[in-house]
Amino acid sequence: xxxxxxxxxxxxxxxxxxxxxxxxxxxxxxxxxxxxxxxxxxxxxxxxxxxxxxxxxxxxxxxxxxxxxxxxxxxxxxxxxxxxxxxxxxxxxxxxxxxxxxxxxxxxxxxxxxxxxxxxxxxxxxxxxxxxxxxxxxxxxxxxxxxxxxxxxxxxxxxxxxxxxxxxxxxxxxxxxxxxxxxxxxxxxxxxxxxxxxxxxxxxxxxxxxxxxxxxxxxxxxxxxxxxxxxxxxxxxxxxxxxxxxxxxxxxxxxxxxxxxxxxxxxxxxxxxxxxxxxxxxxxxxxxxxxxxxxxxxxxxxxxxxxxxxxxxxxxxxxxxxxxxxxxxxxxxxxxxxxxxxxxxxxxxxxxxxxxxxxxxxxxxxxxxxxxxxxxxxxxxxxxxxxxxxxxxxxxxxxxxxxxxxxxxxxxxxxxxxxxxxxxxxxxxxxxxxxxxxxxxxxxxxxxxxxxxxxxxxxxxxxxxxxxxxxxxxxxxxxxxxxxxxxxxxxxxxxxxxxxxxxxxxxxxxxxxxxxxxxxxxxxxxxxxxxxxxxxxxxxxxxxxxxxxxxxxxxxxxxxxxxxxxxxxxxxxxxxxxxxxxxxxxxxxxxxxxxxxxxxxxxxxxxxxxxxxxxxxxxxxxxxxxxxxxxxxxxxxxxxxxxxxxxxxxxxxxxxxxxxxxxxxxxxxxxxxxxxxxxxxxxxxxxxxxxxxxxxxxxxxxxxxxxxxxxxxxxxxxxxxxxxxxxxxxxxxxxxxxxxxxxxxxxxxxxxxxxxxxxxxxxxxxxxxxxxxxxxxxxxxxxxxxxxxxxxxxxxxxxxxxxxxxxxxxxxxxxxxxxxxxxxxxxxxxxxxxxxxxxxxxxxxxxxxxxxxxxxxxxxxxxx
Amino acid sequence: xxxxxxxxxxxxxxxxxxxxxxxxxxxxxxxxxxxxxxxxxxxxxxxxxxxxxxxxxxxxxxxxxxxxxxxxxxxxxxxxxxxxxxxxxxxxxxxxxxxxxxxxxxx
Numbered sequence: 001x002x003x004x005x006x007x008x009x010x011x012x013x014x015x016x017x018x019x020x021x022x023x024x025x026x027x028x029x030x031x032x033x034x035x036x037x038x039x040x041x042x043x044x045x046x047x048x049x050x051x052x053x054x055x056x057x058x059x060x061x062x063x064x065x066x067x068x069x070x071x072x073x074x075x076x077x078x079x080x081x082x083x084x085x086x087x088x089x090x091x092x093x094x095x096x097x098x099x100x101x102x103x104x105x106x107x108x109x110x111x112x113x114x115x116x117x118x119x120x121x122x123x124x125x126x127x128x129x130x131x132x133x134x135x136x137x138x139x140x141x142x143x144x145x146x147x148x149x150x151x152x153x154x155x156x157x158x159x160x161x162x163x164x165x166x167x168x169x170x171x172x173x174x175x176x177x178x179x180x181x182x183x184x185x186x187x188x189x190x191x192x193x194x195x196x197x198x199x200x201x202x203x204x205x206x207x208x209x210x211x212x213x214x215x216x217x218x219x220x221x222x223x224x225x226x227x228x229x230x231x232x233x234x235x236x237x238x239x240x241x242x243x244x245x246x247x248x249x250x251x252x253x254x255x256x257x258x259x260x261x262x263x264x265x266x267x268x269x270x271x272x273x274x275x276x277x278x279x280x281x282x283x284x285x286x287x288x289x290x291x292x293x294x295x296x297x298x299x300x301x302x303x304x305x306x307x308x309x310x311x312x313x314x315x316x317x318x319x320x321x322x323x324x325x326x327x328x329x330x331x332x333x334x335x336x337x338x339x340x341x342x343x344x345x346x347x348x349x350x351x352x353x354x355x356x357x358x359x360x361x362x363x364x365x366x367x368x369x370x371x372x373x374x375x376x377x378x379x380x381x382x383x384x385x386x387x388x389x390x391x392x393x394x395x396x397x398x399x400x401x402x403x404x405x406x407x408x409x410x411x412x413x414x415x416x417x418x419x420x421x422x423x424x425x426x427x428x429x430x431x432x433x434x435x436x437x438x439x440x441x442x443x444x445x446x447x448x449x450x451x452x453x454x455x456x457x458x459x460x461x462x463x464x465x466x467x468x469x470x471x472x473x474x475x476x477x478x479x480x481x482x483x484x485x486x487x488x489x490x491x492x493x494x495x496x497x498x499x500x501x502x503x504x505x506x507x508x509x510x511x512x513x514x515x516x517x518x519x520x521x522x523x524x525x526x527x528x529x530x531x532x533x534x535x536x537x538x539x540x541x542x543x544x545x546x547x548x549x550x551x552x553x554x555x556x557x558x559x560x561x562x563x564x565x566x567x568x569x570x571x572x573x574x575x576x577x578x579x580x581x582x583x584x585x586x587x588x589x590x591x592x593x594x595x596x597x598x599x600x601x602x603x604x605x606x607x608x609x610x611x612x613x614x615x616x617x618x619x620x621x622x623x624x625x626x627x628x629x630x631x632x633x634x635x636x637x638x639x640x641x642x643x644x645x646x647x648x649x650x651x652x653x654x655x656x657x658x659x660x661x662x663x664x665x666x667x668x669x670x671x672x673x674x675x676x677x678x679x680x681x682x683x684x685x686x687x688x689x690x691x692x693x694x695x696x697x698x699x700x701x702x703x704x705x706x707x708x709x710x711x712x713x714x715x716x717x718x719x720x721x722x723x724x725x726x727x728x729x730x731x732x733x734x735x736x737x738x739x740x741x742x743x744x745x746x747x748x749x750x751x752x753x754x755x756x757x758x759x760x761x762x763x764x765x766x767x768x769x770x771x772x773x774x775x776x777x778x779x780x781x782x783x784x785x786x787x788x789x790x791x792x793x794x795x796x797x798x799x800x801x802x803x804x805x806x807x808x809x810x811x812x813x814x815x816x817x818x819x820x821x822x823x824x825x826x827x828x829x830x831x832x833x834x835x836x837x838x839x840x841x842x843x844x845x846x847x848x849x850x851x852x853x854x855x856x857x858x859x860x861x862x863x864x
Numbered sequence: 865x866x867x868x869x870x871x872x873x874x875x876x877x878x879x880x881x882x883x884x885x886x887x888x889x890x891x892x893x894x895x896x897x898x899x900x901x902x903x904x905x906x907x908x909x910x911x912x913x914x915x916x917x918x919x920x921x922x923x924x925x926x927x928x929x930x931x932x933x934x935x936x937x938x939x940x941x942x943x944x945x946x947x948x949x950x951x952x953x954x955x956x957x958x959x960x961x962x963x964x965x966x967x968x969x970x971x
Contacts, residue, residue: 468910468911469912496912498910498911498912498915500910501906501907501910501915502915503912503915503916503919534915534916534919535915535919536904536905536906536907536915536918536919536922537904537919537922537926538919539919539923594922594923594926597939597940597941598940599930599940631930631934631940632933632939632940632941633929633930633933633934633938633939633940633941633942633943634933634934634935634936634937634938634939635939669937
């Protein structure tokens with residue numbers, strides 16, 4: 001008896017210990033049943049950081065933040081519960097027998113859908129559940145003993161917009177259902193959904209939708225009725241018609257009747273379904289597309305198969321026609337396959353499938369077959385092939401090849417598709433071909449992140465025609481969200497190249513902002529760096545600049561730092577070609593003169609103009625020069641001011657002075673000052689008009705001179721002071737006074753100059769006296785006759801002076817001088833002096849001072 | 865005085881002859897460059913090196929022609945043309961020269 005009391009006493013004492021041991025043992029044994037846990041702790045009760053259930057390597061349920069706050073009923077609070085998609089192992093789901101439980105889940109999430117708040121309780125086999133989501137709630141009850149269930153709920157449409165991927169929704173749905181669920185035996189019930197004021201906010205009408213469904217195991221029947229037109233979003237509106245009634249078993253459709261009309265941006269779609277009353281499980285349907293898209297799809301179902309007749313559907317925009325070439329049969333089952341010989345036509349392009357099959361099973365659908373592309377697009381011939389399969393897990397198969405060609409362009413793109421899988425769909429394509437005679441090769445890769453495609457683009461083309469060694473390379477990154485962009489940092493480089501005898505040093509263009517391709521053209525900014533040009537007789541130093549593209553307009557600012565030159569260019573696309581403005585300013589320096597027959601010593605040039613390109617170049621501008629100083633060897637021009645109108649029209653040049661060109665001084669051995677003239681030229685013929693200058697106290701003028709020209713063109717000189725002429729002597733030999741004048745007819749040919757019957761005469765009495773000099777003494781001592789002549793001439797008052805000059809184009813000069821006067825120191829001795837001279841001026845020039853020795857020195861110097 | 869000036873110039877030029885002269889001789893021997901009547905070197909077969917060499921030498925020739933033109937009271941082109949005739953006369957056979965009509969021929 002005492003022993004019994006002892007056992008009872010200790011049994012009750014051990015009871016709490018057992019209660020504590022049970023959950024501990026349960027936790028330790030849980031992994032054996034696929035339940036795993038971690039992070040055992042205490043948070044106002046025992047808690048677990050994480051708990052999950054795995055079956056066949058798939059984690060079906062994830063629980064975070066589990067806390068036990070009561071033992072009777074067993075009260076659990078779960079922070080989050082995630083339910084994932086795992087393959088069904090075929091075991092029927094049953095609710096377990098449990099002691100009373102009360103579970104609160106703050107965030108219950110099924111796959112990627114938004115989380116709900118849920119509360120679940122059970123007592124005596126009666127389960128109750130309640131979920132809430134942004135104003136919507138659903139309550140359900142299940143009695144385990146009889147298998148009866150029922151639920152009610154009110155759903156607001158607005159929060160489901162994001163789930164459905166639609167626009168903002170309005171209205172609500174009341175749900176009510178009941179039935180019986182005996183796991184593994186029976187699942188039957190009925191459901192009524194009453195939608196009120198359903199629609200898309202601000203888009204069309206709202207309607208009431210009623211859906212009634214009932215089922216018994218795999219048999220089901222649905223009836224849907226729409227009372228008012230209902231906006232579906234995106235401009236689509238479904239109109240009420242005959243109630244839609246469908247009945248079937250599993251996926252097998254046995255009966256369907258109804259009529260549905262949808263109107264939207266693409267047109268009108270009318271769906272009509274009808275079952276054969278005589279033959280259960282047979283029926284037919286028709287989808288008529290009109291008012292935009294056009295086509296007709298006929299289907300019928302029989303013996304658990306859906307037959308689709310050949311059809312042709314045309315979409316309005318883009319203008320694509322989709323064809324089913326042969327009838328297709330699709331089994332009405334959860335798993336199956338069908339042959340779908342489809343063909344799509346866009347403009348003159350046709351995409352044809354071969355061995356086209358669709359496979360499906362629960363949670364999966366795959367297409368397998370070949371694609372063949374042929375036709376014309378944008379003036380190009382386009383062909384392509386691909387063989388492989390595609391589905392939710394990606395695309396697999398041989399590389400796709402597309403070839404685009406015309407007379408100038410021939411490019412083949414190769415796109416390996418193995419490994420092209422979601423979510424990033426990584427692609428890498430190579431392009432290889434030629435443009436005219438320019439071979440090129442490029443590589444582009446892409447991947448999808450969210451809604452944006454992005455990748456890198458690298459290409460190399462060349463050598464360019466007529467550019468020996470010129471290779472173009474492109475390196476950059478791009479993206480495409482709502483429009484394609486080449487990102488900042490992308491570069492295009494032209495390597496060193498030779499065009500004819502011009503060396504083009506490397507040129508580099510770099511994007512400083514993304515280059516965006518819009519409907520009106522590209523937009524973006526870029527920097528330009530050119531290392532310059534080298535020609536036989538001139539160089540262009542490095543050029544830097546910036547350019548901007550704004551759709552159909554563009555502009556550039558270019559600088560030549562070594563010359564302090566700046567050029568601005570702007571333009572706009574026109575219906576035919578381009579047009580814009582051009583301006584530039586630069587100081588002039590000797591370094592800019594390497595290719596010219598003269599050397600700039602100073603001054604400034606300014607250019608303003610308008611240009612146009614329509615297959616050929618046109619330019620109208622104004623070139624202004626201020627304070628220009630030029631050297632033609634020993635000939636020096638100083639203080640040149642000019643304002644020229646420039647024109648270039650398809651290779652024809654024109655320039656003309658706007659205001660008279662003025663030159664402060666021109667030193668050709670004889671100083672000429674205050675030169676003023678008008679000038680015009682087409683770069684072949686240069687014409688000077690109304691030229692006038694001061695020279696030796698007199699003036700020189702001409703009404704016009706053209707070069708080259710076979711005409712004899714007079715130059716008039718007047719009032720030339722002989723005293724100033726005499727002052728030019730290095731060692732004065734004679735003293736002169738008085739003024740002379742006359743005219744010199746010139747013939748200015750391209751490579752020669754000739755004078756015919758030039759005449760000079762005195763305009764005032766002249767005087768001549770011979771100064772003592774070594775030259776005069778030598779002449780006097782040469783012979784007696786010369787000595788007598790010199791004595792007679794010294795001094796001389798000249799009443800009449802006449803000189804005639806002729807010079808042939810080959811350089812032979814003939815001069816004849818007649819002097820008539822008196823010698824006042826010889827009692828007015830009358831003197832008549834005739835002198836003739838003949839010499840080849842060009843030969844004289846050749847032998848003057850440029851001998852072999854000097855040219856050898858020049859050649860030696862330039863070998864450095 | 866003029867003679868002294870030329871002698872000084874000649875001495876300076878001779879001292880400045882460097883290995884680049886060999887490059888010019890080599891370029892002439894290979895038919896890449898040749899002499900022209902206008903006194904400047906021309907490119908016969910355009911390569912980057914030939915254009916660079918010709919441009920460099922012509923810059924120096926022009927500077928020398930300009931000095932001589934100023935010293936002699938004539939124009940740059942007159943000096944250059946005279947020098948061109950002399951250079952063509954002195955070109956050894958086998959090297960290229962440009963004819964007055966603009967054709968490159970092997971002398």
